[in-house]
Structure formats: structure tokens, C-alpha cells
Amino acid sequence: MIFDSYEAYGASDFTPRVCILGSGPAGTTIARKLGAAGIPVVVLEAGSREFSDESQDFYRGTTVGDHYFDLDITRLRFMGGSSNHWAGWCRVLDSQDFEPKAWAPDTGWPISRADIEPYLSEVHDILELPDFRPDVPISDDIRWVQLIKSPAVSFGEKFADELDKSKTIAVVLNTYATELAGDGKRVTGARLWSNGQDAGTFSADYFIVCTGGLENSRLLLWSNQRSNGGVVPNAAALGRYWMEHPTFEGGNAILADYSEFEVDAVNEAFFSPTLAAMERLQIMNFGIRLIETPYAGVKSLIADLACTAPDAAEWVAYQLSQNLRCAAQLYVAWEQAPLASNRIELSKTDVDHAGVPRIELHWKKSPLERRTILEGLKLFGTTLIEKDLGRVRIMDWLANGQDYPTDEELAGHHHMGGTRMGTDVTKSVVDANCKVHGMDNLYVGGSSVFCTSGECNPTTTITALACRLGDHLSKIITV
Amino acid sequence: MSFFIKKISRRTIVQALIAMPALQLFRKLPDSDRPHADPDEIVEVNGWILKRSDLA
Numbered sequence: 449m450i451f452d453s454y455e456a457y458g459a460s461d462f463t464p465r466v467c468i469l470g471s472g473p474a475g476t477t478i479a480r481k482l483g484a485a486g487i488p489v490v491v492l493e494a495g496s497r498e499f500s501d502e503s504q505d506f507y508r509g510t511t512v513g514d515h516y517f518d519l520d521i522t523r524l525r526f527m528g529g530s531s532n533h534w535a536g537w538c539r540v541l542d543s544q545d546f547e548p549k550a551w552a553p554d555t556g557w558p559i560s561r562a563d564i565e566p567y568l569s570e571v572h573d574i575l576e577l578p579d580f581r582p583d584v585p586i587s588d589d590i591r592w593v594q595l596i597k598s599p600a601v602s603f604g605e606k607f608a609d610e611l612d613k614s615k616t617i618a619v620v621l622n623t624y625a626t627e628l629a630g631d632g633k634r635v636t637g638a639r640l641w642s643n644g645q646d647a648g649t650f651s652a653d654y655f656i657v658c659t660g661g662l663e664n665s666r667l668l669l670w671s672n673q674r675s676n677g678g679v680v681p682n683a684a685a686l687g688r689y690w691m692e693h694p695t696f697e698g699g700n701a702i703l704a705d706y707s708e709f710e711v712d713a714v715n716e717a718f719f720s721p722t723l724a725a726m727e728r729l730q731i732m733n734f735g736i737r738l739i740e741t742p743y744a745g746v747k748s749l750i751a752d753l754a755c756t757a758p759d760a761a762e763w764v765a766y767q768l769s770q771n772l773r774c775a776a777q778l779y780v781a782w783e784q785a786p787l788a789s790n791r792i793e794l795s796k797t798d799v800d801h802a803g804v805p806r807i808e809l810h811w812k813k814s815p816l817e818r819r820t821i822l823e824g825l826k827l828f829g830t831t832l833i834e835k836d837l838g839r840v841r842i843m844d845w846l847a848n849g850q851d852y853p854t855d856e857e858l859a860g861h862h863h864m865g866g867t868r869m870g871t872d873v874t875k876s877v878v879d880a881n882c883k884v885h886g887m888d889n890l891y892v893g894g895s896s897v898f899c900t901s902g903e904c905n906p907t908t909t910i911t912a913l914a915c916r917l918g919d920h921l922s923k924i925i926t927v
Numbered sequence: 928m929s930f931f932i933k934k935i936s937r938r939t940i941v942q943a944l945i946a947m948p949a950l951q952l953f954r955k956l957p958d959s960d961r962p963h964a965d966p967d968e969i970v971e972v973n974g975w976i977l978k979r980s981d982l983a
């Protein structure tokens with residue numbers, strides 16, 4: 449069932465056991481799992497079926513620190529959430545991403561990749577993916593990794609018909625949960641806002657917060673403030689350890705031989721380091737996106753190389769005459785070191801139309817990350833030399849220690865952390881089952897539970913974790 | 928005085944001698960005083976990741 453307003457839902461006799469806030473990939477996936485298990489669940493979606501400026505305005509906020517996207521354009525507030533504008537690039541976090549790294553504080557998850565692998569076949573169906581192929585080692589340091597370019601499933605569109613016909617799932621649009629109330633053990637209700645006004649409180653046995661990697665922290669911070677710590681009793685890490693995947697063009701490559709890897713349909717290939725290389729260099733994970741450059745770009749690159757290394761330029765020119773494999777742009781995206789100082793706070797001066805403080809995002813890239821991309825590109829360049837595949841040139845801004853460019857992509861619009869998973873209540877918000885520490889009936893879904901970000905796009909892992917949480921709850925909730 | 932010297936002024940010769948060390952700086956060749964360095968050694972020059980033998 450889909451209701452276009454809270455008033456319409458109120459006229460029904462639907463009685464949910466579970467209330468999910470948000471209808472993005474996490475919220476929709478968990479609802480479908482619970483609904484399939486016969487557990488009545490209501491999904492409260494703050495937006496409507498379509499984009500609107502009025503709804504997006506609730507997402508405005510400010511950023512302190514490094515330059516970042518406007519917070520009302522980096523996510524979407526309507527049915528299906530940010531799956532309405534994602535690129536569809538899919539890959540699951542690597543096994544090594546779940547492991548603690550001695551050289552990077554506060555890394556390591558309380559679960560392993562094996563804990564989500566049982567759900568990957570479901571994820572493949574949901575996201576319409578082919579099977580993943582294993583990574584291919586190019587050297588002891590670099591892996592050629594697969595990043596699937598999927599059809600970019602919009603959860604709102606794909607599952608609207610199924611949700612509308614469901615007898616166990618009620619999606620209520622235009623209904624914004626402004627705060628949760630709690631007594632330090634349980635959430636006792638949610639305050640709602642609908643049709644531009646307060647719509648009273650809503651009760652259910654279980655609440656699952658799936659409002660996105662920025663909004664989950666905002667809702668819980670505000671709820672906790674209003675209930676004097678009754679919603680997140682252990683709140684030291686709430687809003688903290690927020691992460692993105694910064695992305696910049698870091699270099700170029702001249703490629704003579706593609707025998708070790710293939711480019712995909714749009715002439716791209718992706719590479720990441722091995723755990724051994726990360727450990728040896730004491731760096732974070734990263735992903736190099738190699739994009740074949742149009743031939744015009746090759747000439748200037750070879751001319752530059754000829755000034756520096758005439759023999760190498762001659763070798764390249766020879767290779768080019770043999771086979772017109774050419775040059776490539778190298779974009780690098782990387783895993784941020786999890787830092788408590790990268791955090792979401794509530795604005796002290798600005799509120800949305802419902803009176804909820806807007807987000808003040810504090811975000812800075814760290815020196816470890818800068819070293820990660822520099823060492824990473826050197827590692828890739830060394831591998832190309834060792835395998836006689838080509839040569840790499842690192843961009844001047846990176847090689848010369850200059851500031852990050854301000855005219856590029858900046859990051860992946862991947863909002864991770866803030867309610868991270870863990871066992872230490874001073875450094876995490878939820879446990880291994882995504883349940884808020886100290887609370888009996890409050891769970892969190894989505895990338896805000898990520899402890900570390902790895903280097904890959906998060907939606908595949910978000911969906912896998914949502915399947916796992918849905919499976920977990922369907923076993924403990926009796927109908 | 929040789930034919931070569933006759934054709935070039937003393938001033939030109941002095942200018943060329945002064946300029947020679949500077950030309951080395953422009954090339955930024957690492958460790959050019961190591962004639963027996965490993966030709967497969969990885970070096971970084973002007974942002975390029977190269978092996979030493981590329982610099983010949």
C-alpha cells in the first residue's frame with residue numbers, strides 16, 4: 449500500500465510492528481524483507497513520489513572545513529531517496545576493508561565480509577547485477593578490480609508497484625519524522641510533520657532509521673537532544689567518523705600493452721592496492737579509474753615525456769605505431785581515514801520549516817589521505833613499469849604538494865559514518881546487528897553504519913547490510 | 928687558434944660555459960653522478976614514474 453499523505457494512512461486500519469524512516473535502498477530493502485516474512489511494516493517517507501524544491505529545502509545545511517557539495521544537492525528527498533540520482537556503479541567492500549589496520553586508528557568492523565556474503569545473491573537480483581568476477585592481480589601491489597556499471601535501479605520506481613500491492617507494507621509519503629522520543633531503553637514514539645504542520649506522534653514496536661548518511665545522524669542528534677539522551681544513551685560517537693570518497697584526477701598514463709587487463713564498454717578499468725601494499729606503505733585503500741584518452745591528448749603527453757625521458761618517449765612512440773593503444777587519464781578515489789573530528793553537528797542558528805536544526809558538516813581530508821593517493825599513483829606507475837605496460841605521470845598539484853583542485857568532482861556523493869558499527873560504545877553507535885547501543889528497539893540502516901569506507905561505491909554494501917538486518921529482524925520479531 | 932675558436936667570439940664561449948651547469952638543472956636528472964646505477968631502478972622525474980634507463 450502506498451498512501452500519499454499521513455491523513456490518508458490514518459484512515460486505514462493498518463497496524464505495523466515496525467516503523468522504517470526513509471524509503472531509499474536501505475529502507476525499501478528492509479521493508480521488503482520484513483514484509484515477505486509477514487511482519488507488518490510502515491515506511492514513512494518525508495518526500496513525495498517526485499522531486500520538489502520544497503522538499504529538498506529541508507536538506508539545506510552548511511559545511512565547515514574542506515570545500516564540499518551543497519547539502520541539498522548531494523542527496524534526494526523523495527520516494528527512493530538518493531537512488532534516484534546514483535550512477536549505478538556496484539562493488540562490495542573487500543574483505544580487507546573490514547579488517548583493522550594497525551597504521552590507521554579506529555579501523556576495523558565487528559563483522560567480516562563473510563557476514564554479508566550470504567546476501568549477495570539477493571543484492572544481485574535487487575540491483576540487477578551480473579556476477580562479480582574475482583579480482584585479478586596485476587602485481588604483488590596492484591589488483592585489477594571489477595566495478596559493475598549497473599542499470600542504476602531507482603528503488604522508488606522499481607518497487608512502487610510491488611509496494612503498492614503489498615498487504616504487509618504501507619508506504620506513507622509526505623510524512624517527516626522530525627524526532628524520536630525515548631527513555632534510554634526504548635524508542636517510545638516518533639513526532640511527525642505532514643502537510644506543513646505537526647501531525648502528532650506515531651508508535652510502533654521497532655524503529656529503523658534509514659534516512660541517509662547525513663540525515664541519520666541529524667535525526668538522532670536532535671532526538672537525543674530533545675529526549676535528554678533517551679534515544680542514543682551512548683552518544684560519544686554520534687555524528688562522528690563521517691566519511692566520503694574524495695575523487696580527483698591525479699595523473700595520466702601512456703599505455704602500450706593491455707594484455708594484463710581489459711577496459712569496459714566505455715574504455716575504463718579500475719585498480720586497487722593489495723592489503724600487503726597498503727600495509728607496507730601504511731596507506732588507506734584507493735581506487736584508480738583509468739579512462740582511455742582521445743588520441744589528441746596523447747601527443748602532448750608524449751612531448752612532455754620526450755623532454756624528460758627521450759628513450760621512454762621513443763619506446764612509447766614505437767609502441768603506438770605497433771598498436772594504437774594510447775594514453776589514459778587516471779582518476780583516484782580513496783578511503784578516508786576515520787576521524788572523530790569529521791562530524792555532523794546541529795546548527796545553532798538555522799532550522800528547517802519544521803523547526804529541526806539544519807546540518808553543520810565538519811569535514812577535512814587528512815595528511816594520511818594525501819600520502820595515500822601520492823603513494824598509490826607511484827605504486828601504479830611502478831607496476832606499469834615492472835610489467836612493461838606503460839608509464840605514469842602524476843599531476844603537478846599532487847607531485848608538488850599544492851592544494852587540491854577546486855574545479856573537479858571533489859567526491860562521490862557517498863555519505864558514510866556518523867552512526868558507525870562497533871563494540872566500543874565510545875567509538876560507535878550501533879552494534880554488529882545495527883541496533884543502537886543500549887536501546888532495545890532502535891536500529892539504523894544505510895551507510896551511516898559504515899566503520900570504514902573502503903574505496904568502492906557504497907550502495908551494493910548498503911543493500912547487502914539491509915538484507916542482513918531485515919533477515920535478523922524477521923527472526924526476532926514474532927508476528 | 929683553431930678554426931672553431933676563430934668562428935666564435937670569446938664572449939659567446941664564456942656565455943656557453945656559464946649556461947652549461949644550468950642546463951643540468953632543467954633536466955632534473957636524479958643522481959646523475961652515479962654512472963653505475965641500476966638501469967631498472969624506479970625514479971620520479973618531473974612527475975613521471977620512470978625507470979632509470981628511460982632517462983638515457
